[in-house]
Amino acid sequence: MASNPDFSLSLSLLFAAAVVLQWLLRVWLVSRQVRHVAAHRAAVPAAFAQHISLAAHQKAADYTLAKAKVSLIDMTLSAAVLLCWTLLGGLDALNLWLFDLLGAGMWQQLALLGGFALISALIELPLSLYQTFKLEQRFGFNQMTLKLWLGDLAKSTLVGTLVGLPIAALILWLMGSTGSWWWLWAWASWTGFNLLLMWIFPSFIAPLFNKFEPLADESLKARVTTLMQRCGFAAKGLFVMDGSRRSAHANAYFTGFGSSKRVVFFDTLLKQLSPEEVEAVLAHELGHFKHKHILRRMLMMFGVSLLGFALLGWLSQQLWFYSGLGVTPMLTESFTLSSQNNAMALLLFMLAVPVFAFFITPLMSAMSRRDEFEADAYAMQQADGGQLASALLKLYEDNASTLTPDPWYVSFYYSHPPAVDRLARMPAPSGSW
16 A cells, blocks of 8 residues: 555645644634623623623623633644644654554553553643632632642543543454454444443542532422423432532533433532522523433434544545654555554544534534523423523623623634523513613
């Protein structure tokens, strides 16, 4: 199998152009967001003047601007590191070093995946520390101690290793042992593995990081149970999570799969919202199940992953795929691709695909915002719409979410509609919007 130099060069140029274009687009969007939020910092929008104080509005603006500055550093660092891993030969050098150290075989390939993950994590570590202990601390959201942060890091690394290595080893074995249709077996294994994780996560993984106590408020429990029965939803239990150990941000979510589904409230959420508001927020989440948003997203994820594995199955056999992304592929004596490239093919694919997939982000965001509007509409049928509006106002304020985002930034990134659009469809707690 001979490499086509023209294909290799074309891929290199296309990839470099996509990385630069992605970076420029992201910088432009963040710059628009910064200018728009800063320009509206001085006054609360008229629609919210009776409900949000100027101090809270300005805190949200300052928090948004601070996060934007960090994101500019993050996206620039990410683009530079990506080019270093690929076109500048970082992955190739790591692969050859591990090959000299360990020789050919499964252990060398797993070491390549592990080494890449470790180096990437170390590069991201300083910014993660800054975000937690400087940015979040500055705005009063961080509740973590350094000891807790290090404990979380150690546990997440251990869980990631215990969970990630077996599935990586299985996929690498399938790539080398099951012929040209390996990608179909790999996809089936990956899908089953993800379903298993969804089932075991609530009972075995999440408790490693947080405490989950049964909801003790009998009045709220009765209200929530009645709502779920009315909506035809069954859950294994209602739990309160000690989110306040780590952050002042509030949330509620469903987790689990099948009979393991459970409803989880952050303790911060229960402190901030009234029982009627909690019911309305839960009704919104139930709306996602009623409209099968979760199921649709899951099926879409599995469908896209099937296409991805099929594409990887083809690309992994093309010499220009490796050389075009800065890697010298290993060849057998007959000049065909060696199975020792399997881990490299996985890494190159995981690095390259998100660069091109980034440009469909607005489509995915628009679909998500549509789902949020549908869930809001369902919540207003099952609970008090005014209470939902009141809850959202409190959450926007307590989480320091800006009320004046840039429209282009919203269109590209926002998975939830901005406050003014959501609340315009709801009855106000008092007065009118």
